[in-house]
Amino acid sequence: MRNILEVRHLCAGFPTLKGEAVAVNDVSLTVPEGKIVGLVGESGCGKSMTARAVMGLIRYPGRVISGSILLDGRELVGMPKKEKRALRGSEMSMIFQEPMTSLNPVMKVGRQVEEAIRIHEKVTAEEAARRSVEILTKVGVPEAKKRCLCYPHQLSGGLRQRVMIAMAMILGPRLLIADEPTTALDVTVEAQILQLMRTLSSGGTGILLISHDLGVIAQLCDHVYVMYAGRIVESADVNELFDRPLHPYTRGLLNSVRSLRGGGDVLDTIPGAVPNLTRMPAGCGFSPRCPERCDECVMDVPGLVDMGNGHLVRCRPAEGEEAK
Amino acid sequence: MLNHVLRRFFQAFLVLILVALLIFLMLRVVPGNPIATMMGEHANAAAIERMTSELGLDQPIPVQFFRYILNALRGDFGTSYSMGKPVDRLIRTAFPNTLILALCAALFAWVVGIVCGTISAVRKNSVLDRLFMGFSLLGVSVPVFMAAMILQYVFAYHLHWLDISGVKSWKSFILPAVALGWNSAGSISRLVRSTLLEILQADYIDTARAKGRGQAGVLIFHAMRNAMLPVVTMMALQLSSLLSGAVITESIFAVNGIGRLAVQAIEGRDIPLLQGTALFSTALVILGNLTADLLYGVLDPRIRKEVVR
Ligand SMILES: Nc1ncnc2c1ncn2[C@@H]1O[C@H](COP(=O)(O)OP(=O)(O)OP(=O)(O)O)[C@@H](O)[C@H]1O
Ligand SMILES: [Mg+2]
Numbered sequence: 001m002r003n004i005l006e007v008r009h010l011c012a013g014f015p016t017l018k019g020e021a022v023a024v025n026d027v028s029l030t031v032p033e034g035k036i037v038g039l040v041g042e043s044g045c046g047k048s049m050t051a052r053a054v055m056g057l058i059r060y061p062g063r064v065i066s067g068s069i070l071l072d073g074r075e076l077v078g079m080p081k082k083e084k085r086a087l088r089g090s091e092m093s094m095i096f097q098e099p100m101t102s103l104n105p106v107m108k109v110g111r112q113v114e115e116a117i118r119i120h121e122k123v124t125a126e127e128a129a130r131r132s133v134e135i136l137t138k139v140g141v142p143e144a145k146k147r148c149l150c151y152p153h154q155l156s157g158g159l160r161q162r163v164m165i166a167m168a169m170i171l172g173p174r175l176l177i178a179d180e181p182t183t184a185l186d187v188t189v190e191a192q193i194l195q196l197m198r199t200l201s202s203g204g205t206g207i208l209l210i211s212h213d214l215g216v217i218a219q220l221c222d223h224v225y226v227m228y229a230g231r232i233v234e235s236a237d238v239n240e241l242f243d244r245p246l247h248p249y250t251r252g253l254l255n256s257v258r259s260l261r262g263g264g265d266v267l268d269t270i271p272g273a274v275p276n277l278t279r280m281p282a283g284c285g286f287s288p289r290c291p292e293r294c295d296e297c298v299m300d301v302p303g304l305v306d307m308g309n310g311h312l313v314r315c316r317p318a319e320g321e322e323a324k
Numbered sequence: 325m326l327n328h329v330l331r332r333f334f335q336a337f338l339v340l341i342l343v344a345l346l347i348f349l350m351l352r353v354v355p356g357n358p359i360a361t362m363m364g365e366h367a368n369a370a371a372i373e374r375m376t377s378e379l380g381l382d383q384p385i386p387v388q389f390f391r392y393i394l395n396a397l398r399g400d401f402g403t404s405y406s407m408g409k410p411v412d413r414l415i416r417t418a419f420p421n422t423l424i425l426a427l428c429a430a431l432f433a434w435v436v437g438i439v440c441g442t443i444s445a446v447r448k449n450s451v452l453d454r455l456f457m458g459f460s461l462l463g464v465s466v467p468v469f470m471a472a473m474i475l476q477y478v479f480a481y482h483l484h485w486l487d488i489s490g491v492k493s494w495k496s497f498i499l500p501a502v503a504l505g506w507n508s509a510g511s512i513s514r515l516v517r518s519t520l521l522e523i524l525q526a527d528y529i530d531t532a533r534a535k536g537r538g539q540a541g542v543l544i545f546h547a548m549r550n551a552m553l554p555v556v557t558m559m560a561l562q563l564s565s566l567l568s569g570a571v572i573t574e575s576i577f578a579v580n581g582i583g584r585l586a587v588q589a590i591e592g593r594d595i596p597l598l599q600g601t602a603l604f605s606t607a608l609v610i611l612g613n614l615t616a617d618l619l620y621g622v623l624d625p626r627i628r629k630e631v632v633r
Contacts (some may be wrong), residue, residue: 057533089536096534101527106549106625115545116535151625167535
């Protein structure tokens with residue numbers, strides 16, 4: 001199977017007064033053709049930053065520090081701006097986190113949807129309009145023709161999110177990055193959007209789905225990466241991860257979801273908070289919050305170790321436990 | 325929409341009547357007999373009385389006002405005492421000069437303001453940005469008469485490129501227009517810069533770039549249109565103040581416009597003329613505000629929708 005996206009040892013960060021804050025640290029991940037790959041982690045762990053790095057849309061003054069990003073075999077890091085621009089919207093596209101503010105408020109929806117066609121292809125206005133109605137209908141926007149003439153503020157949150165998806169899909173990209181595509185939506189709309197993603201991926205599009213909702217990840221993804229404080233801490237196929245979570249952080253995440261679902265009295269949360277980027281603890285970033293911390297953990301950052309079945313984990317105690 | 329426009333027009337009209345009343349009262353509560361003041365120290369009592377009744381000033385004030393408004397609606401603002409001509413004719417001959425001056429100043433301010441503001445925003449903190457923002461700071465802080473005299477000194481006295489004052493050809497409008505428009509250019513370029521900088525951080529700009537828009541495309545198709553909302557409002561407001569606020573500029577450059585006419589009215593203690601010019605300028609300001617208001621509604625679909633409701 002072809003890999004649409006291959007990220008290798010990506011580092012990205014922001015300059016601060018105390019030196020560069022590394023928000024994405026040595027991240028490697030792969031999105032194969034026709035698969036949905038999940039990226040989970042707490043708020044602020046660097047998920048959006050990773051996605052923006054792939055799109056080449058990290059906001060100034062942030063930057064990619066090192067590493068490599070291959071889109072269908074082509075290196076994106078260091079690619080001339082113009083070439084990269086030609087790929088954005090056609091070969092790879094992104095659905096942003098905020099459906100309420102990600103549409104231009106003074107431009108009609110139809111024009112925004114067809115914009116990518118007008119940028120990348122030479123087509124007539126009628127053709128562009130026809131195709132935008134077609135894609136809107138496909139993503140489940142009722143009365144698409146009429147909606148094209150609306151301004152974003154006239155649409156509901158769910159419709160706006162669909163418009164965003166239609167916009168990202170209109171040229172049939174090889175890679176779609178969806179950054180929390182359902183956070184702002186209610187459950188029924190969420191289910192419809194997720195179904196839509198499934199349909200897209202069965203058409204061959206590789207999807208990188210960013211979420212902090214493990215429920216969504218479990219329903220949709222083939223493979224999952226767990227991120228913590230800028231690093232990938234665990235990576236496995238979805239069933240493997242949910243059956244045999246190895247990293248204490250992943251377990252903590254799963255427990256908090258289960259205690260929510262189980263309706264227990266005490267909500268099982270992970271104590272503490274994500275460390276500040278400029279004040280990272282020595283050693284494993286999770287160690288200050290970790291129930292299984294040992295002396296080695298605070299010495300240096302553990303490597304990602306393969307525990308079999310392609311299940312990778314970045315945790316010394318977990319390695320030791322499995323070996324026993 | 326039509327309903328809204330009509331309502332706004334009606335409101336504007338009410339404001340105009342109110343302002344007329346204010347101007348009217350102000351000129352009548354000044355201590356002393358205005359006619360005596362107008363005719364000077366040497367006029368005799370009989371002449372003053374004759375003049376007073378001729379102008380209808382012996383009537384009760386409400387009657388006077390009512391009559392004034394009725395006449396004004398027919399375009400009759402009385403006769404200028406100091407110039408002996410109907411006020412409306414004086415205004416009509418002076419207005420084209422004021423209008424040309426204001427339009428030139430506005431054109432200068434808008435083009436310079438938008439271009440410099442945009443460059444400043446796109447090349448934030450560059451040498452050009454600092455240069456432009458320095459000039460615009462000068463523009464908003466240096467008073468018009470200073471700007472006028474500096475321009476006269478440099479371009480007329482020193483370089484001899486243009487005339488110092490008086491209207492001989494279109495070239496005569498260059499210096500006064502720049503002097504008058506500099507201030508507006510400064511505030512517009514600052515507004516354009518700050519608005520654009522804010523908008524370039526908006527999420528929909530990322531969306532546009534994610535579709536493959538380059539910097540120019542993002543600017544033209546997405547950022548500018550949004551940035552124009554506050555800018556156009558400011559431009560319309562400025563046009564009205566440029567139309568009515570050229571008193572100093574017109575006097576310094578000897579342009580025979582409304583502003584200069586008003587100064588002459590004050591100097592000549594000419595109540596009908598003063599009343600007429602003041603009312604006319606007020607009408608221009610109100611019209612400008614009305615335009616700004618309606619334009620904003622046309623440009624911003626979110627407001628347009630509220631309006632339709
Ligand atoms: N402009 C910036 N300057 C400095 N630090 C930044 C900037 N933008 C983001 N960061 C930091 O980068 C880190 C990663 O942010 P990112 O947006 O990728 O998080 P995230 O995982 O997407 O979180 P969320 O779930 O809230 O979207 C955060 O710690 C954030 O504070
Ligand atoms: Mg995010």
